[in-house]
Amino acid sequence: MLGLIHNELLVIAGRWRSYIGFIGISILMPLILWGFSVGGEELHRDYARELGGTFMVVGSILNSFLATYIIMNTLWIHIPFLVTLAAGDSVAADGANGIFRITLTRSVSRFKILVSKLMASYIYTALLLIFCAFWSLGIGSIVLGTGDLIVIDNGILILDESQAWVRMAFSFLLAILVMCMVATLCFMFSTMVNNAVGPIIGTIFLIIIGYMIMSIPLEIFEKIEPYVFVKYFNVWWDAFKDPIPWGEIGKKLGVLGAYSVACFGIATYVFLKKDIKT
Amino acid sequence: MILETKNLTKLFGLRKAVDGLNLEIPDGSVYGFLGPNGSGKSTTIRMMTALISPDEGEVFIQGKSVQKLGNKALSSVGALIERADFHKHLSGKTNLEMLARMDGTNMSRVQTVLDRTGLGNRGKDKVKTYSQGMKQRLGIAQALLSNPKLLILDEPTNGLDPQGMKEVRDLVRELASEGITIFISSHLLDEVQKICSHVAMISKGELKTAGPIEDLLKDSDLLMTEIHVNPLATAIELLSNQDWIHRCEENNGILSVGVSHDKISDLVQLLVQNDLQVSAVIPRTSLEDVFLSKVGKENQI
Numbered sequence: 001m002l003g004l005i006h007n008e009l010l011v012i013a014g015r016w017r018s019y020i021g022f023i024g025i026s027i028l029m030p031l032i033l034w035g036f037s038v039g040g041e042e043l044h045r046d047y048a049r050e051l052g053g054t055f056m057v058v059g060s061i062l063n064s065f066l067a068t069y070i071i072m073n074t075l076w077i078h079i080p081f082l083v084t085l086a087a088g089d090s091v092a093a094d095g096a097n098g099i100f101r102i103t104l105t106r107s108v109s110r111f112k113i114l115v116s117k118l119m120a121s122y123i124y125t126a127l128l129l130i131f132c133a134f135w136s137l138g139i140g141s142i143v144l145g146t147g148d149l150i151v152i153d154n155g156i157l158i159l160d161e162s163q164a165w166v167r168m169a170f171s172f173l174l175a176i177l178v179m180c181m182v183a184t185l186c187f188m189f190s191t192m193v194n195n196a197v198g199p200i201i202g203t204i205f206l207i208i209i210g211y212m213i214m215s216i217p218l219e220i221f222e223k224i225e226p227y228v229f230v231k232y233f234n235v236w237w238d239a240f241k242d243p244i245p246w247g248e249i250g251k252k253l254g255v256l257g258a259y260s261v262a263c264f265g266i267a268t269y270v271f272l273k274k275d276i277k278t
Numbered sequence: 279m280i281l282e283t284k285n286l287t288k289l290f291g292l293r294k295a296v297d298g299l300n301l302e303i304p305d306g307s308v309y310g311f312l313g314p315n316g317s318g319k320s321t322t323i324r325m326m327t328a329l330i331s332p333d334e335g336e337v338f339i340q341g342k343s344v345q346k347l348g349n350k351a352l353s354s355v356g357a358l359i360e361r362a363d364f365h366k367h368l369s370g371k372t373n374l375e376m377l378a379r380m381d382g383t384n385m386s387r388v389q390t391v392l393d394r395t396g397l398g399n400r401g402k403d404k405v406k407t408y409s410q411g412m413k414q415r416l417g418i419a420q421a422l423l424s425n426p427k428l429l430i431l432d433e434p435t436n437g438l439d440p441q442g443m444k445e446v447r448d449l450v451r452e453l454a455s456e457g458i459t460i461f462i463s464s465h466l467l468d469e470v471q472k473i474c475s476h477v478a479m480i481s482k483g484e485l486k487t488a489g490p491i492e493d494l495l496k497d498s499d500l501l502m503t504e505i506h507v508n509p510l511a512t513a514i515e516l517l518s519n520q521d522w523i524h525r526c527e528e529n530n531g532i533l534s535v536g537v538s539h540d541k542i543s544d545l546v547q548l549l550v551q552n553d554l555q556v557s558a559v560i561p562r563t564s565l566e567d568v569f570l571s572k573v574g575k576e577n578q579i
Contacts, residue, residue: 003379003380003382004379004380006379007376007379007380010368010372010376011365011368011376014365014367014368015367016367097363097365097366098360098361098363099363099364099365100329101329101359101360101363102358102359102362102363102364102377102417102420103377103380104327104328104329104349105327105328105329105349105352105355105357105359106349106352106377106380106381106424107349107350107351107352107353107355107381107424108349108380108381109348109349109350110348110349113380273331275324275329275330275331276324276329276330277324277330
């Protein structure tokens with residue numbers, strides 16, 4: 001299995017499309033960090049105003065942790081698109097390019113091939129988010145420095161630097177798991193068609209529909225809402241709550257996990273039954 | 279038998295692409311698989327290699343059912359299905375290494391098969407820089423990677439220039455001489471006749487005939503006979519009116535007549551009785567003639 005995953009990673013690494021996400025992050029992150037360093041005073045004043053009645057603020061509130069926290073909030077819609085670039089290609093491209101005529105005639109089971117492709121997509125997804133963390137936390141720490149993280153959400157939570165590192169790492173771990181669910185959804189679509197664009201559009205379309213259902217205040221949509229996977233995407237936020245709501249995190253990951261299993265189950269059924277005619 | 283199909287049937291919608299196909303491929307043979315476009319050749323080969331599931335019937339490779347065991351039954355098979363497609367952005371060698379990793383094949387085989395197929399010096403180049411002929415050779419290289427006992431080649435010379443076709447033909451002959459059983463589909467009857475020991479012909483998904491080429495040519499109820507006759511035009515006019523003559527055509531001043539074996543003497547007698555000068559009668563049955571007699575002229579390859 002490790003050999004098969006190795007193969008899939010080689011294929012992903014060889015496609016220029018796989019680097020779009022990394023290039024995008026490499027362009028976007030310095031821009032955002034530059035924006036924070038230039039316009040940081042304004043942000044500091046806004047935060048200090050919010051905290052003014054309760055706390056006396058010494059030094060700057062703005063640091064790499066706060067910047068990362070804000071970046072994660074804003075990039076949340078866009079990261080799924082970057083994740084789908086590899087997952088969408090995963091099965092569909094091999095079908096379209098005729099690679100299956102060679103790989104699926106070998107004495108390796110289709111299931112193993114499918115699992116290796118999914119694992120490679122997960123690794124790509126994790127690397128993308130780790131790269132994001134490298135920029136916002138790593139380079140961000142050099143540009144903006146570190147310090148306490150102040151989270152304003154249903155109250156004020158102040159995490160000291162050592163805690164902030166742990167919470168950030170946990171948050172990114174949760175984000176990786178969420179994005180793996182997105183990758184599985186896209187992967188499922190990838191087994192159904194012979195082009196990479198369809199799975200990407202299908203996945204983003206479902207995510208947008210999910211966000212729409214959540215944002216339109218209609219009773220019928222509120223009833224559907226618990227079944228919409230997008231509702232649980234915000235699990236990474238729970239890493240910044242005190243105390244950490246483990247039960248809530250478990251429930252959200254459970255739902256996303258169930259969706260992932262269902263998507264992979266469908267993908268397996270489709271792929272094992274698929275006639276390779278291309 | 280190294281490869282057998284039993285009642286193999288595949289439907290695409292209501293159309294039967296393959297209809298109850300029974301084939302028996304003997305160990306060590308070079309087995310040609312002939313049929314016009316859309317006759318079901320590729321569908322059959324894809325069912326043999328687990329790319330397509332049959333609606334009925336089974337494929338057995340060394341007695342193991344492909345449908346029951348899936349890809350495990352293909353451990354002794356190397357296959358090249360139609361055009362050889364690889365990851366173009368990777369080198370030929372990397373592509374083969376990936377396949378070797380899949381099978382658990384020893385990596386040293388990669389260079390061996392590259393050398394064998396004449397790609398030893400180009401292995402490190404990206405596949406996108408390869409000519410069609412080189413890609414096809416790389417396709418054969420991947421099929422040879424796991425030291426197969428049975429090689430299944432679907433139209434391996436498609437898209438190749440005459441030199442490339444000759445190279446593939448020579449390679450197939452060489453592999454056959456080493457005892458590898460080769461099942462090869464081709465449009466080129468002449469090519470199949472040159473390299474195959476056995477042949478099967480299908481049309482509209484149905485098997486029309488199968489067996490050793492020698493027997494098929496011998497047993498054919500049609501014989502193409504070349505006749506050197508004068509005057510040619512009179513001979514053509516005379517023979518075209520005979521219902522026992524299946525074909526009658528002029529080819530570079532020589533008359534080619536399709537006639538069953540037992541009618542050759544009648545043919546000569548008829549020509550002589552009509553004051554035509556017959557200087558030579560040469561039987562020349564080719565696989566094409568057998569094909570036309572079995573599959574029909576409307577289905578010419």
